[in-house]
Amino acid sequence: MNYHLRPALLALTVAGLFYSGAASAEKIRIAYIDPLSGPFAVTGNNVLKSWQAIAELANKEKWAGDNTFEIVGFDNKGSPQETLTALKTVTDQGFRYIAQGFGSGAGLALIDAINKHNQRNPGKEVIYMNTSAGDPDMTNSKCSFYHFRLDANVxxxxxxxxxxxxxxxxxxxxxxxxxxxxxxxxxxxxxxxxxxxxxxxxxxxxxxxxxxxxxxxxxxxxxxxxxxxxxxxxxxxxxxxxxxxxxxxxxxxxxxxxxxxxxxxxxxxxxxxxxxxxxxxxxxYWHPNNETFSGKEIVESFKKKYNDDYFSSATYTGIALLAKAMKESKSTDPIKVAFAMEGMKVNSLNGEVEMRKADHQLQQxxxxxxxxxxxxxxxxxxxxxxxxxxxxxxxxxxxxxxxxxxxxxxxxxxx
Structure with missing residues (x-):
């Protein structure tokens, strides 16, 4: 009787292993907080679509293994005050990763608020990926472990x-x-x-x-x-x-x-x-007519899908860093991922770039x-x-x- 059960038990064990692996795969939700209405909405909506396009590419090519990325837009109307309101909304909804870029005033407000949130909510920390807020103070006197700038500063x-x-x-x-x-x-x-x-x-x-x-x-x-x-x-x-x-x-x-x-x-x-x-x-830091036309496939597919121009390669760099850090740390926990991103080098559309450990300022x-x-x-x-x-x-x-x-x-x- 035991002899006849062994194949069945083995099958269940193997199935369990596959199920466990599938269950461990996570959807990493990134809240993109920038102007999606008002005078700067053209830029905000373009960058939102750029994050989403690169997330789709990363998911298809399994940059983060079986983990997948989802980007959700939140309108801050270009206002630091609205940015903080949006941050409260996204943290209440369980987002652990934040992206923003249009306006250093909003960016500085985010750094301060995220520092406080993370201190008060151990185990629920969030990380801020900055696509274009360029005030040098953000990686100097106001630098934060939880902030990573993907653009060059002023x-x-x-x-x-x-x-x-x-x-x-x-x-x-x-x-x-x-x-x-x-x-x-x-x-x-x-x-x-x-x-x-x-x-x-x-x-x-x-x-x-x-x-x-x-x-x-x-x-x-x-x-x-x-x-x-x-x-x-x-x-x-x-x-x-x-x-x-x-x-x-x-x-x-x-x-x-x-x-x-x-x-x-x-x-x-x-x-x-x-x-x-x-x-x-x-x-x-990149443009489509670069010396090798690096990123041309993305440029052309983005144009075809959105009838718009892909310009923010910071979105590519950001997803590449997050994906590599999640693989190396074997975790999607923001703190472990942040430690893994420190000093990390990845190949982006403008060549090899490095997230400097000292201040989390991308060198590119x-x-x-x-x-x-x-x-x-x-x-x-x-x-x-x-x-x-x-x-x-x-x-x-x-x-x-x-x-x-x-x-x-x-x-x-x-x-």
Whole structure:
């Protein structure tokens, strides 16, 4: 009798093992908190779709083994206060991973609130993946074990941008126009300090800080830039603030060259148009017309599925880091995953990148790019069906924009 039961017991045991493995697979839910309505909704919704597209790819290719990713959007309307309300909602719903990027004010509020939440709720900690909030304080004086920045910060971008400007002797007069909150104020300070060191001959002829997301007409600012005689403008404006600024410059036939942080982001291409050819520049960490067209499959499938342009490769890097950390730690617990991500290197769309352990600031290359006509050679992909896209002027390797940090990281105890 026992002899006849053994095969059945063996079958049940094997089935149990497979069931156990299946049951251990988890769905990792990431709450994406950014503007999904209002003046910056174009960017917010694009990045949400980007997270979802990469999650779908990761699930299909089993980046995290049998674990899968799900991205859910929550609208913060671009407001730090609404961000905190959304954070309370997502933690109440059991989300353990948060993504955000549009606005350092919202990002700084998240760091503070997440630190407090994690201290008060052991076993329910959450991790914050930052796609684009660039205030340097977030990985310096306000650094947090629970925060990981996937973008370059302001100082890194300014280092790259001013190194490029340094070699252009035609630049004589420069105007600064940036949003009036932590990020924009830091762009202004950092640009002035860097230019003073590298090109003291350049005259700063203006330094405006318009209110973030509130200006309806940028023509008065463009008139000031024109009156100043500036041949070059540096701006950290984003979203509708940037598109209106560029549009007003086009309408006024201002011929100054614009060095931007975010002109390659959604909703800007139409405002740039043909008038921006050869005079609008940007400093992304990746773009589709990179030297090897890395990511072209994603660019093309994203366009086909969403009729939109994939631009935020931070979403690719973020999922790649999380997936690798979950495999290495054999856990989806945010604390174990966070420890695993420290010092981790992954291959992203812009090459090998590293999440620096000291401050959780991603170290990665940057690109200086210029808005030009698509030519089918080094510029194959346009933006928003304009017939114009970004051409690489220079790839700045990560080592050239690696800067020191003042972060004094406080880490939780390892379980």
């Amino acid at each position: 100082d890194m971008r300014i280092e790259a941008l001013t190194s490029f400007i340094e070699k252009d002797k035609s630049i004589k007069k420069l105007y600064l126009i940036n949003p009036n909150y932590a990020f924009g104020q830091q762009v202004s300070r950092s640009a002035k300090e860097s230019l003073k060191a590298k090109r003291p001959d350049i005259q700063i002829v203006g330094d405006d800080l318009p209110p973030f997301g509130q200006v309806k007409d940028y023509s008065p600012y463009i008139a000031k830039i024109a009156a100043s005689g500036a041949d070059t403008v540096i701006t950290g404006n984003a979203g509708s603030d940037l598109s209106m600024l560029i549009k007003s410059s086009k309408e006024a036939n201002l011929r100054s060259t614009f060095y931007t942080f975010f002109a390659s982001s959604p909703g800007i291409a139409g405002a740039i148009g043909s008038a921006g050819e050869d005079r609008v520049k940007s400093i992304p 290359p940057l690109y200086m790019v210029t808005w030009v006509k698509v030519n089918g050679k080094d510029v194959k992909y346009d933006e928003e069906s304009t017939g114009y896209g970004w051409r690489t002027d220079r790839k700045i390797e990560a080592a050239a924009v690696t800067l020191p940090t003042t972060c004094q990281m406080v880490r939780p105890a390892r379980s």
